[in-house]
Amino acid sequence: MALQVFRTKSPDLLIAEAAAPERQMKRTLGPVALTAIGIGAIIGAGIFSLTGTAAAGQTFASRLETPVINFIQAWMSGTGVVFGRAGAGPAIAASFVVAGIACAFAAFCYAELASMIPVSGSAYTYSYATLGEIVAWIIGWDLILEYAVGNMAVAVSWSGYFVQLCDSLFHLKFPLWLVNDHQTATDLLAKGGAVLEAYSSTALPIIAGHSIAFNLPALLIVVRHRLRRVYGEPDQLASVHAERFCGPDEWRGDRVLRVHRLRRGLDDS
Numbered sequence: 001m002a003l004q005v006f007r008t009k010s011p012d013l014l015i016a017e018a019a020a021p022e023r024q025m026k027r028t029l030g031p032v033a034l035t036a037i038g039i040g041a042i043i044g045a046g047i048f049s050l051t052g053t054a055a056a057g058q059t060f061a062s063r064l065e066t067p068v069i070n071f072i073q074a075w076m077s078g079t080g081v082v083f084g085r086a087g088a089g090p091a092i093a094a095s096f097v098v099a100g101i102a103c104a105f106a107a108f109c110y111a112e113l114a115s116m117i118p119v120s121g122s123a124y125t126y127s128y129a130t131l132g133e134i135v136a137w138i139i140g141w142d143l144i145l146e147y148a149v150g151n152m153a154v155a156v157s158w159s160g161y162f163v164q165l166c167d168s169l170f171h172l173k174f175p176l177w178l179v180n181d182h183q184t185a186t187d188l189l190a191k192g193g194a195v196l197e198a199y200s201s202t203a204l205p206i207i208a209g210h211s212i213a214f215n216l217p218a219l220l221i222v223v224r225h226r227l228r229r230v231y232g233e234p235d236q237l238a239s240v241h242a243e244r245f246c247g248p249d250e251w252r253g254d255r256v257l258r259v260h261r262l263r264r265g266l267d268d269s
Contacts, residue, residue, distance in 0.1 A: 006132035011117045014129060018119035025120065028231075040154075054095075057087030151222055156181075159217035163198070173200040177213040185213040 009017075017023060029037070060066050060083045067085060074081040088095065113126045121128075123143060128136035163179050166172040176185050176199040185204060188195055196202050204211035 005134035008130065008132050009128050011129055014117055014119050014121075014125060051092065054085075054088055055090075055092045057085060059084035151225070152218070155218035155222045156215060158221055159215050162217050167198055173198065175199060175201040175203075177201075177204045177211075178216050180213055181215050182211070182213040186211075 063081070063083065066081065066083050070082050070085070073079075117125055117129055119125055124136050124140040127139045159179060163174060166174070176188065176196070179199075180188065182204075189202060189204075204213055206212070
C-alpha cells in the first residue's frame with residue numbers, strides 16, 4: 001500500500017489515456033485567447049503595488065506578516081527581529097533580472113516536459129510521470145489553491161481599478177457595501193476621511209442583525225472568466241452545437257451558413 005502511493009505513469013500510458021474519446025476536451029480557445037490568459041496570469045495586478053512597497057520598504061504589525069529571512073538574520077546576528085523589510089530602492093531592478101533568469105530556466109523545464117508528455121495537466125501530469133501518485137495529488141490540490149487565491153486577488157484589484165475608472169470618466173459612484181468585502185468596508189468606515197467620498201453611500205445594509213458587504217465587480221469577473229474557460233465564447237459555442245447537431249461531414253461543408261442559422265434559431269436539421 002505504501003509503495004502504491006508512489007507509483008508513476010509512463011509517458012506512453014498518459015498519452016494513451018489522454019487520447020481516449022471520453023477524456024478528450026473540446027478546444028474552444030484560440031491563440032489570441034490563450035496568449036491573453038497567459039499574459040494575464042503572469043502580469044497580475046500586484047505588479048503595480050508590490051513593486052512600490054519593495055522599493056520603498058514596508059513595516060508589518062505582526063510576526064505572521066514578517067518574512068522568514070528576518071528571523072534568520074536576527075538569530076544569526078543576535079539582534080531583535082525587524083517587523084518589516086528594508087527598501088530596495090533602485091536595486092530592485094537587479095531582482096527583476098534574477099527573477100527573469102529563473103523564469104527562463106523554468107520555461108525551459110516546462111518546454112522539455114511538454115515535449116516529452118504532450119498532454120494536458122501541467123505540473124500534475126509531469127509529477128505523476130516522474131515522482132508518483134501521492135506527489136501528483138499534493139501538487140494538484142496546490143494548483144487548485146494557487147489558482148483560486150490568485151484569481152481572487154486579481155479580481156479584487158481589477159474591481160478597484162474598475163470603480164476608480166467609472167468615477168474618473170463617468171463620475172459614477174457605487175455604494176461602499178457593493179464594491180468591497182466586509183473587512184475592507186468596515187476598515188474604511190473606521191478610518192473615515194476623504195476616502196469615503198468615492199462612494200455614493202457608506203451605510204452597510206443590515207440583514208438578520210448583521211451588516212452585509214460584498215465585492216460585486218470582483219464576483220462578476222470571476223464568474224465571467226470561469227464561464228469562458230468552461231464553455232468558451234458565444235461564437236465557439238455556436239460552432240460546437242452546430243457540429244453536434246449537423247454532423248461533422250455536413251458541418252464542414254456549410255459551416256458559416258449553419259452557424260449563422262443556429263444563432264438566429266432558423267436551423268431545422
